[in-house]
Amino acid sequence: MICFLGVVSLATEALGAAPLAWWRFDEVSDGRTPERGAQRGDLIGGNFKLVPGVAGKALKFDGFTAEIVRPAASAPRLTDSFTIEAWVALGAYPWNWCPLIEQSSKTKAGYSLAIGPRGQLRLGLAAGGKWRECTTKDFLLPKDFLLPLRQWTHVAATFERGKGLAVYVNGAPAGSTGVSGAWTPATNADLRIGVIPAPAKPSNIHREHGTLPGWFSLDGIVDELKIHPRALSPTEVQAAFAEVKPSAAPELALRKMPSGAPGPGRFGAYYCRLKYYDEWDALWRVGDDPDVLVRFDESAARVVFWRGTRYSAAWVSENDLWMADQSVEAWGVGKEDKEGCFEHMQDPKCLYSHVRIIESNDARVVVHWRYAPVSSRNHLWRVDPKTGYACWVDEYYTIYPDAAGVRKVTWQRGSLGEPRQFQESLPFTQPGQICGDVVEKDFCTVANLKGERVNLSFVEKPAKTKPGVPNDLSMQIYHFKARNDPFIIFEPGDYMEYVNDQKLTELSRPGACNHWPVGQLPCDGRTSQASDHPTHFLGFPISNPPVHNNDTREWWNGLYGMTEGGVDELLPLARSWNHPAELTVKSAGFQSAGYDRGQRAFLLARKGASEAAALELELSGSEASPVFNPAIVIEGWGETGVSLRVDDREIPRGKDFRFGYRQTLEGANLIVWLKLNARKPIRLVLTPLVLTPLSQ
Numbered sequence: 001m002i003c004f005l006g007v008v009s010l011a012t013e014a015l016g017a018a019p020l021a022w023w024r025f026d027e028v029s030d031g032r033t034p035e036r037g038a039q040r041g042d043l044i045g046g047n048f049k050l051v052p053g054v055a056g057k058a059l060k061f062d063g064f065t066a067e068i069v070r071p072a073a074s075a076p077r078l079t080d081s082f083t084i085e086a087w088v089a090l091g092a093y094p095w096n097w098c099p100l101i102e103q104s105s106k107t108k109a110g111y112s113l114a115i116g117p118r119g120q121l122r123l124g125l126a127a128g129g130k131w132r133e134c135t136t137k138d139f140l141l142p143k144d145f146l147l148p149l150r151q152w153t154h155v156a157a158t159f160e161r162g163k164g165l166a167v168y169v170n171g172a173p174a175g176s177t178g179v180s181g182a183w184t185p186a187t188n189a190d191l192r193i194g195v196i197p198a199p200a201k202p203s204n205i206h207r208e209h210g211t212l213p214g215w216f217s218l219d220g221i222v223d224e225l226k227i228h229p230r231a232l233s234p235t236e237v238q239a240a241f242a243e244v245k246p247s248a249a250p251e252l253a254l255r256k257m258p259s260g261a262p263g264p265g266r267f268g269a270y271y272c273r274l275k276y277y278d279e280w281d282a283l284w285r286v287g288d289d290p291d292v293l294v295r296f297d298e299s300a301a302r303v304v305f306w307r308g309t310r311y312s313a314a315w316v317s318e319n320d321l322w323m324a325d326q327s328v329e330a331w332g333v334g335k336e337d338k339e340g341c342f343e344h345m346q347d348p349k350c351l352y353s354h355v356r357i358i359e360s361n362d363a364r365v366v367v368h369w370r371y372a373p374v375s376s377r378n379h380l381w382r383v384d385p386k387t388g389y390a391c392w393v394d395e396y397y398t399i400y401p402d403a404a405g406v407r408k409v410t411w412q413r414g415s416l417g418e419p420r421q422f423q424e425s426l427p428f429t430q431p432g433q434i435c436g437d438v439v440e441k442d443f444c445t446v447a448n449l450k451g452e453r454v455n456l457s458f459v460e461k462p463a464k465t466k467p468g469v470p471n472d473l474s475m476q477i478y479h480f481k482a483r484n485d486p487f488i489i490f491e492p493g494d495y496m497e498y499v500n501d502q503k504l505t506e507l508s509r510p511g512a513c514n515h516w517p518v519g520q521l522p523c524d525g526r527t528s529q530a531s532d533h534p535t536h537f538l539g540f541p542i543s544n545p546p547v548h549n550n551d552t553r554e555w556w557n558g559l560y561g562m563t564e565g566g567v568d569e570l571l572p573l574a575r576s577w578n579h580p581a582e583l584t585v586k587s588a589g590f591q592s593a594g595y596d597r598g599q600r601a602f603l604l605a606r607k608g609a610s611e612a613a614a615l616e617l618e619l620s621g622s623e624a625s626p627v628f629n630p631a632i633v634i635e636g637w638g639e640t641g642v643s644l645r646v647d648d649r650e651i652p653r654g655k656d657f658r659f660g661y662r663q664t665l666e667g668a669n670l671i672v673w674l675k676l677n678a679r680k681p682i683r684l685v686l687t688p689l690v691l692t693p694l695s696q
Contacts, residue, residue: 210340
């Protein structure tokens with residue numbers, strides 16, 4: 001290592017005069033890192049760490065808060081010729097242009113060497129009364145000069161009065177611009193390394209009024225940052241690059257959204273803390289159990305309620321392909337559209353979003369997600385001027401062992417209003433993925449309860465209107481490049497729109513939008529520039545489900561899940577949920593409350609029957625109303641065990657017959673779930689096991 005450091009010094013001496021400033025980032029003491037030309041080290045702010053560099057150590061910026069700011073009075077004094085060089089390795093591209101180093105007064109004076117949202121390198125400088133820039137080519141042209149991710153890259157930029165600006169990547173010329181006139185230094189501006197000088201909006205946003213400026217820094221590693229007091233020649237820049245040979249790749253792993261341990265696990269909902277990557281995780285002021293994960297014992301799929309999605313439920317396949325959905329979304333119309341979208345996506349810190357487990361037993365899981373639709377300005381939707389209360393939404397996910405669960409979305413009657421949107425199918429890409437890594441070319445099948453269907457595909461020239469679309473659509477299956485595909489089944493009366501093919505070129509894109517998930521800036525829409533951040537894409541088709549109401553609440557239901565089959569395999573489930581078999585109670589002392597689509601369950605109550613009394617039921621299954629994996633909730637059953645007979649056949653407790661309890665203030669309710677597929681009437685007998693009480 002001592003010899004390696006010597007090579008760096010010899011290379012610098014070979015270029016002539018010693019650097020005007022040189023940050024080696026080999027050490028930090030009392031929060032300061034030495035700089036060879038300064039008497040005192042520079043203070044490092046925010047979240048950073050020292051990691052292995054191209055020579056000794058290097059400084060890792062977190063992408064959010066890390067910064068070096070040197071007061072203007074002690075900043076290096078540049079003349080009419082200078083060179084800046086450094087080694088960088090990026091974990092992700094900045095949300096907009098971010099200085100590697102700068103000392104500028106906006107665009108009126110000074111200089112800025114910055115990295116762009118597509119990995120561009122740009123030197124800007126005030127000269128001749130104008131702000132002049134030289135930028136590397138981006139992905140619209142040959143991409144040789146894009147700064148790659150997770151690789152060491154040497155960057156350099158020069159200014160020479162009378163000639164102009166030039167930028168270099170890995171020793172090669174990457175752009176030049178002629179500049180006339182003397183340059184104007186920003187002697188009263190502080191010197192900044194790795195951070196923007198003031199809050200800024202992300203690039204490529206969808207709505208100016210829906211996005212606010214925010215802070216960000218470089219997301220990556222910087223080493224051997226130097227300022228030379230003259231413009232190096234192209235040959236000298238090439239020599240500076242060639243003299244340093246990084247001995248190892250930078251410590252920047254490909255990031256992956258967390259979904260828990262792989263494979264099946266014991267069925268249930270679990271509090272946990274899902275970890276993404278260190279710098280993102282460090283932002284959160286949370287304890288050990290902020291997230292919820294639902295696992296299945298007969299499927300490697302899972303349901304993730306994670307801070308990175310603002311707790312929106314994501315159904316995740318066995319190979320970590322994610323499908324989420326829209327929250328309740330609202331917005332102003334015309335002149336009232338002042339803040340963009342009001343939705344869960346605009347709550348990056350989860351100030352108004354939380355999740356909790358209501359029920360978790362062997363028969364089912366119930367998870368409650370509560371949130372307030374909020375704008376990027378942190379304003380709630382439709383705040384009552386007298387009470388101060390706004391619109392809040394409660395979503396209940398009642399999930400069963402067959403990897404299917406009802407999403408019941410409910411809010412106080414009259415608090416939401418119009419316009420509004422309830423649903424968008426939103427697959428994610430992970431960093432490093434494109435859309436074609438997640439979905440097939442035939443990306444979705446839509447169908448009705450008759451089994452009529454049509455595939456939606458990526459094609460070269462999508463028709464304005466998709467031919468052959470059946471009426472009364474109520475099902476969609478997204479086709480992942482996985483064994484498990486996400487599906488949604490809607491209630492009768494659902495209106496499905498945007499049922500169209502998509503452009504084939506979309507498959508090669510790095511997602512559509514990356515302000516959500518994971519993103520932390522106050523932004524209601526940003527077009528993805530690269531596969532550096534997680535993204536969501538597609539969104540189509542969009543459903544408008546029927547809305548129910550009573551005196552105080554409104555709600556809609558959707559049946560979500562993962563399947564290894566297609567439409568034919570899902571039809572029994574869809575029909576059993578939308579047109580449940582008629583239930584007849586044969587035993588005295590029990591009463592039926594009908595079928596609740598919001599729970600995907602038949603509801604009964606003990607009314608006068610003794611604790612030892614058996615419950616006999618008949619379910620009139622048929623082709624139109626099959627009995628498919630039914631759930632039965634019996635209020636007031638108590639905590640005794642239960643045995644089951646189906647058509648005089650004893651069914652032992654296990655994967656095909658599960659039960660559990662939900663404790664209430666009035667007592668214990670029994671929840672029974674059966675793995676069963678019948679298209680004919682069946683008889684069920686549930687008998688209490690009075691002598692073997694159980695508690696769960």
